[in-house]
Amino acid sequence: MGIRLVLGADEAGVDYKDRILKDLGSDPRISEIIDIGVNRSDAPEDFTKPYPYVGIKAGELIRDGKADRAILFCGTGIGVAIAANKVDGIRATTAHDSFSVERSILSNDCQVLTMGQRVVGVELASRLAKEWLGYVFDPTSASADKVKVLTDFEGC
Numbered sequence: 001m002g003i004r005l006v007l008g009a010d011e012a013g014v015d016y017k018d019r020i021l022k023d024l025g026s027d028p029r030i031s032e033i034i035d036i037g038v039n040r041s042d043a044p045e046d047f048t049k050p051y052p053y054v055g056i057k058a059g060e061l062i063r064d065g066k067a068d069r070a071i072l073f074c075g076t077g078i079g080v081a082i083a084a085n086k087v088d089g090i091r092a093t094t095a096h097d098s099f100s101v102e103r104s105i106l107s108n109d110c111q112v113l114t115m116g117q118r119v120v121g122v123e124l125a126s127r128l129a130k131e132w133l134g135y136v137f138d139p140t141s142a143s144a145d146k147v148k149v150l151t152d153f154e155g156c
């Protein structure tokens with residue numbers, strides 16, 4: 001079973017979202033791309049442009065078992081991460097370097113990676129997105145007990 005991946009952006013991140021959509025369209029690790037991007041004619045009626053709606057929508061899709069992961073863009077990556085983290089059970093992080101991208105999965109078991117179109121170059125964003133999709137959290141690792149503290153706190 002491949003990754004069911006949500007891609008989303010507000011108007012300040014849509015160019016990068018569309019680039020990642022193109023880059024990952026034929027990635028064999030992905031079984032489905034759910035594009036909740038801005039200005040899409042087929043976007044759900046309740047879809048709204050500002051970043052809070054993007055982050056919450058992506059978080060809800062993962063929470064509800066309709067997606068596995070999400071890569072989201074806004075100007076900084078911060079707003080979409082804050083929004084996604086408001087959804088129970090979601091761990092979203094903003095990362096613009098390889099080490100943080102790696103640890104977001106291996107240490108924190110994040111389901112959401114966010115980046116800022118005004119912060120990172122597009123080629124690096126593309127590389128980081130591909131790297132991130134290659135990491136898998138190890139539930140037998142020493143990090144698992146720490147992640148469990150988070151999920152226990154939420155009651156998830």
Ligand SMILES: O=C(CO)[C@H](O)COP(=O)(O)O
Nearest residue numbers: 012051074075076077078079
């Ligand atoms: O970067 C953003 C939020 O973190 C967003 O793309 C722009 O937000 P704004 O500065 O409030 O317009």
